[in-house]
Amino acid sequence: MSVAIYPGSFDPLTNGHVDIIERGARLFDRIIVAMLINMDKSPLFTLPERVEITREVFHDSANVEVDTFDGLLVDYVERRRAHVIVRGLRAVSDFEFEFQMALMNQRLSPRIETVFMMPAEQYTYISSRLIKEVFSLGGRVHGLVPELVETRLREKVLATKGA
Numbered sequence: 001m002s003v004a005i006y007p008g009s010f011d012p013l014t015n016g017h018v019d020i021i022e023r024g025a026r027l028f029d030r031i032i033v034a035m036l037i038n039m040d041k042s043p044l045f046t047l048p049e050r051v052e053i054t055r056e057v058f059h060d061s062a063n064v065e066v067d068t069f070d071g072l073l074v075d076y077v078e079r080r081r082a083h084v085i086v087r088g089l090r091a092v093s094d095f096e097f098e099f100q101m102a103l104m105n106q107r108l109s110p111r112i113e114t115v116f117m118m119p120a121e122q123y124t125y126i127s128s129r130l131i132k133e134v135f136s137l138g139g140r141v142h143g144l145v146p147e148l149v150e151t152r153l154r155e156k157v158l159a160t161k162g163a
Ligand code: PNS
Pocket: 007, 008, 009, 010, 036, 071, 072, 073, 074, 100, 101, 102, 104, 105
């Protein structure tokens, strides 16, 4: 059985992520969306919120699993008995960081391969960071994130204003 790990922060999940997960689900028997437990960052959505949103978006996809991890990614990949790390590549600007990570992971665990996938063209400029910035400044993100994420973003803003 081919198992792939798609790691990241997913704060929030975008339609670019969704596109990559769907591609991965067609290519591998199972794809595990693995969210990093990162104590240093102050995310917009808590880890349980991000997990819940992603599970909800993929509740009809039997071979998509959502999980969390901390520590080294390669150790997590080994623990899950996977052989592949999936990463999305949007533009040349992504390449340098992705190249460094892929080679470091290759050095740490030579039997694990990183597979890069391009999202559909209309998602190549979307990033979680831009979504948060645009939304917080009142811009429209419709069509760029799943509807559930849009709803949750609205709730966050209302909760912040109410606080
Ligand atoms: O979506 P992101 O934030 O670009 O994802 C980055 C992620 C989670 C893939 C990366 O930070 C990671 O793998 N962290 C786990 C710690 C680790 O293994 N670091 C060495 C990677 S070369």
